[in-house]
Amino acid sequence: MDRDRLQDALQDAGLTAYQADAYITLLEQGMTPAVEVANQCSVPVSQIYDTLRALERMDYVETFDQDTLHARPKEPIKVLSQLRSRGTLMNRAADAVEDRWEQPAVNDHTVSVVKHEETVVDRARDLIRDAESFIELSATVDQFRALTNALQEACDRGVVTNVAVYGDDLTDELADIDLDETVTELRACRIPGPFLLIADRTQTCFTPNDWANRPFGVLIDDYILSFIFHWYFQTGVWALWETVYEDTDPPCVYMTLEEFVRDVAPLWADGANVAVTIEGTWVDTNDPCEITGIVTDIAYPGVYRVDGRPSFEELAGFLQLEVVAEDDRYSVGGWGAVYEDVEAVRISLEAIEFDEPTSASGVDADDAPIAERASEDD
Numbered sequence: 001m002d003r004d005r006l007q008d009a010l011q012d013a014g015l016t017a018y019q020a021d022a023y024i025t026l027l028e029q030g031m032t033p034a035v036e037v038a039n040q041c042s043v044p045v046s047q048i049y050d051t052l053r054a055l056e057r058m059d060y061v062e063t064f065d066q067d068t069l070h071a072r073p074k075e076p077i078k079v080l081s082q083l084r085s086r087g088t089l090m091n092r093a094a095d096a097v098e099d100r101w102e103q104p105a106v107n108d109h110t111v112s113v114v115k116h117e118e119t120v121v122d123r124a125r126d127l128i129r130d131a132e133s134f135i136e137l138s139a140t141v142d143q144f145r146a147l148t149n150a151l152q153e154a155c156d157r158g159v160v161t162n163v164a165v166y167g168d169d170l171t172d173e174l175a176d177i178d179l180d181e182t183v184t185e186l187r188a189c190r191i192p193g194p195f196l197l198i199a200d201r202t203q204t205c206f207t208p209n210d211w212a213n214r215p216f217g218v219l220i221d222d223y224i225l226s227f228i229f230h231w232y233f234q235t236g237v238w239a240l241w242e243t244v245y246e247d248t249d250p251p252c253v254y255m256t257l258e259e260f261v262r263d264v265a266p267l268w269a270d271g272a273n274v275a276v277t278i279e280g281t282w283v284d285t286n287d288p289c290e291i292t293g294i295v296t297d298i299a300y301p302g303v304y305r306v307d308g309r310p311s312f313e314e315l316a317g318f319l320q321l322e323v324v325a326e327d328d329r330y331s332v333g334g335w336g337a338v339y340e341d342v343e344a345v346r347i348s349l350e351a352i353e354f355d356e357p358t359s360a361s362g363v364d365a366d367d368a369p370i371a372e373r374a375s376e377d378d
Contacts, residue, residue, distance in 0.1 A: 001096040009093035013083055015058075018043045018051045023060050023073065027100035031072035031112065034063075064114045075122070112219040117195070117207045120217035124197040124205040125150045131159045133346055134255035136198040136233045138164040140209065141173050143195055151182050160184045160255045160346075164237045166192045170244050179245040184253075186245040189237060196233055201335060201345075204229045227335055234258065235312050252349040257334030258315045260347045265298050265310055273353045278323060278330075279346040283337050291342065292350065293325030 001009075003024060010020035021041040026032060029040065038048040052071045055061040059078050063071045076097050083094035114120065121143055128135060128150040135154060139147070144165050151161055164187045167173055179186055197205040204226045207217035220226060234256070254260040260276075268274050274295040282289050300310065300319045320340055321332040333340035 001092050006093055006096045009083070009089055009096075013086060013090065013093070015055075015060075016051075018047060019055055019060075022048065022051050023055055024100065026061055026071055026073045027097060031070055034069040034071060037071060062114065062116070062119060064112065070112075110220065110222045111225070114217045114219060117209070117217060120195060120205045120207040120219065121146055123219055124195075124199075127197060127199040127203045127205065128154050131199045132157075133159060133200050135159055135161045135163075135200075136196070136230060136238070137161065138166070138189065138193060138196045138233060138237045140166050140192075140195070141170070144174075145177070148177060148182055155181055155183070160253055162238065162255075163187070164189050164233075164241065165244075166190075180247070183245065184247050185243060187238060187241045188244045189241045193237060196229060196237070198226050198230050198233060201230075202226055224336075230256075230335065231316070239312055254347040254349070255345070257319055257321065257332070257344050257347065258312060260349070261298055261300065261315055261319060261321075262309050262312075264295070264349070264352075266308060267352055268295060268298055271354060273351075273355070275350040275352075276321075276323065277348040277350055278321075278332055278342060278344050279348075280332070280342045280344045283333070283340055283343055289342060291323060291325045291330055293323040293330070295321055296324050296329070297322035 006024060007017070007020045010023065011017060015023065022037055022043050025037050025041040029037075032040075034048050034052055035045055037043070037052070038045045043051050049069060052061060052063050052069070056063050056071075059074060060076075061071050061073050063069055079097055080094045083090040083097065124137075125147055128147060131154050135151070137144075137147070137151075144163065151163070154161060161183045162185050163183045165174070166189045168188070168190055170186070170188045174186075192210055194209050195205070195207045197203075202221060202223050204220035204222075205217070206220070206229065220229070254263075264272075264274055275293070276295060277290065277292040279288075279290045281287060298321055300315050301317055319334055321344075323330050323332055330342055331340040332342045332344050334344055337343035
């Protein structure tokens with residue numbers, strides 16, 4: 001359907017000429033500054049703000065502030081239903097709306113500020129469904145429930161999902177959810193906090209949850225900014241609370257070098273031979289790579305502190321593995337690696353073997369966090 005006929009159909013469905021023209025423009029362009037919408041359609045700049053806010057009240061679009069007012073079309077479920085209830089012409093208009101909705105990207109900007117928590121959770125659901133490697137999520141019980149189906153689909157694809165849920169007695173509150181099919185690890189947070197999703201190191205969704213007087217959300221498509229939120233999640237949420245559920249089936253997979261080192265460093269210091277598969281990218285070319293070998297060195301500023309598991313603070317700066325694979329020696333860094341050969345994206349613990357167990361680290365191998373899982377692998 002051409003643009004003029006679509007505009008006529010939308011006007012028949014109750015929109016004004018300006019509203020229909022602005023809505024079609026947003027469907028075709030995706031998120032756009034209000035002034036730019038006016039420049040690309042017939043709506044005068046003096047009336048574009050009122051036009052967009054009217055469309056927002058009718059649930060056609062969503063507006064939000066960046067440097068200036070921006071707008072984007074909402075997923076047109078309600079619009080399609082209204083149009084298709086009006087007969088053949090409206091069915092064709094609904095198809096045209098759906099086609100235009102699917103064409104533009106959701107967001108061409110690195111950071112977007114939105115007004116509604118539901119927008120953040122809806123975007124998080126889309127990111128979970130598209131995730132390829134890992135997910136970090138903190139959420140209320142209701143938010144977690146809203147994302148359960150998407151998380152189960154991600155789990156089926158082998159995506160590692162670390163989820164922190166705010167609540168005191170999650171065993172009862174989540175008793176009807178099959179956690180085996182939903183998460184890799186679940187932790188209970190007894191202090192309420194924000195909704196936060198980090199997916200595949202580049203995508204982040206955030207809303208404060210409890211800031212009732214000034215609700216807002218942030219959508220981020222950026223590698224470095226997502227890294228900052230990842231460290232907040234690790235140190236401000238994940239590391240503080242107890243595990244409610246954990247998938248202990250081998251192989252044991254880590255999505256961050258810090259978590260791998262926290263579990264394995266005490267055993268390696270006790271003389272264990274640690275075999276790993278590193279999936280990641282070559283730092284110099286950014287091409288994907290995969291190596292399988294033996295860890296021969298773990299280097300970080302607190303490496304000489306041999307009194308147990310290193311803290312996240314000790315691992316927050318320089319951290320590097322040395323892995324020997326097929327007579328070649330590789331240096332492996334974590335998220336944002338610069339000087340190493342490989343940036344690790346996914347670390348699979350293949351085996352841990354002791355020749356003659358010692359107690360150099362002060363941690364008995366049977367008590368180490370990873371020991372139970374490693375023994376299942378042997």
